[in-house]
Amino acid sequence: MATTLGTVDFHVHPIPRLINEKELSREIDRSKIDVAVLLALDVDSSYLEDKHISSRILQECIWASNLNCLGCLENVKEILRTSYTSNEYVAKLAKNNPSKFIGVGSVNPSKSISYVKDKLKEVKNLDLAGVKLIPTLQFFNPLKEKDKLQKIFEFCEDEEKIIIFHTGCDPSIWEEPAFSQNANPAVLEHYVRKFKNVPIVLAHIGSYSRKYPGIWLEEALQLGKKYNNVWFDISAVPYLLVDRKYVEKISREVGWDRILFGSDYPVVWGSNISTVVDFIQVGTPLSENDLEKVMYLNALKLLGL
Numbered sequence: 001m002a003t004t005l006g007t008v009d010f011h012v013h014p015i016p017r018l019i020n021e022k023e024l025s026r027e028i029d030r031s032k033i034d035v036a037v038l039l040a041l042d043v044d045s046s047y048l049e050d051k052h053i054s055s056r057i058l059q060e061c062i063w064a065s066n067l068n069c070l071g072c073l074e075n076v077k078e079i080l081r082t083s084y085t086s087n088e089y090v091a092k093l094a095k096n097n098p099s100k101f102i103g104v105g106s107v108n109p110s111k112s113i114s115y116v117k118d119k120l121k122e123v124k125n126l127d128l129a130g131v132k133l134i135p136t137l138q139f140f141n142p143l144k145e146k147d148k149l150q151k152i153f154e155f156c157e158d159e160e161k162i163i164i165f166h167t168g169c170d171p172s173i174w175e176e177p178a179f180s181q182n183a184n185p186a187v188l189e190h191y192v193r194k195f196k197n198v199p200i201v202l203a204h205i206g207s208y209s210r211k212y213p214g215i216w217l218e219e220a221l222q223l224g225k226k227y228n229n230v231w232f233d234i235s236a237v238p239y240l241l242v243d244r245k246y247v248e249k250i251s252r253e254v255g256w257d258r259i260l261f262g263s264d265y266p267v268v269w270g271s272n273i274s275t276v277v278d279f280i281q282v283g284t285p286l287s288e289n290d291l292e293k294v295m296y297l298n299a300l301k302l303l304g305l
């Protein structure tokens with residue numbers, strides 16, 4: 001079993017309805033995580049109260065899965081209500097424990113441009129390290145929200161912030177790829193090319209999908225091959241570091257200097273951070289050097305630590 005000098009978890013959700021500050025700290029310590037990046041989630045369940053939006057989603061459900069899933073809407077609302085994590089809360093956790101936690105804010109591009117601008121100001125004032133975007137739960141198409149995405153990227157360029165962008169499918173209706181097309185890394189090329197100074201982390205390397213594991217891995221790696229500002233986290237898809245087929249592909253296409261460890265804790269059910277760390281350390285064919293980069297050194301570099 002390989003051991004590393006230290007570990008940075010680049011993808012943790014301090015969702016107040018799932019876990020409190022004490023439980024989170026305990027899990028981080030128990031798993032011997034040196035630094036955890038805590039992600040806010042600016043999602044809004046009232047989005048689905050709009051009749052036009054909810055009937056459109058229902059219609060898409062029928063097209064995508066041939067199911068009339070009225071229950072889906074309630075399930076989605078519940079996910080949005082549960083997962084909401086404010087920028088202030090994340091900033092507070094980071095402030096209470098600055099050597100352990102780094103806070104990343106979140107901005108919802110499906111809201112108005114003035115809302116987006118206000119949220120960016122908030123991210124700046126709270127001294128958060130970046131902006132998390134999640135086109136599935138936030139219901140936005142990166143190519144249709146150009147004004148807002150442009151603002152977000154400009155802000156991150158001026159303020160030297162990181163963007164963490166969810167890629168791949170997601171639980172619930174988003175397991176159906178038709179609902180997750182906006183999280184295909186290929187839709188990001190316009191921004192990645194234009195803002196070469198903004199580091200963008202493709203969370204889950206485009207790969208998370210229960211039905212089709214590795215669904216947009218190819219698209220993610222191709223983007224990373226073309227642009228050096230593209231990084232990747234392996235949260236929810238740790239098998240990419242264990243299964244030789246994937247390890248060889250990543251080695252060949254982008255190498256290990258921009259791959260980051262992340263656990264997605266506590267969102268992946270039945271698993272805690274140390275389970276994921278052990279799974280990787282026991283099973284990975286990576287050299288000690290490369291594993292060290294993924295678990296620790298790459299994150300330090302990206303975070304400027």
Ligand SMILES: [Zn+2]
Binds near residue numbers: 264
């Ligand atoms: Zn996540």
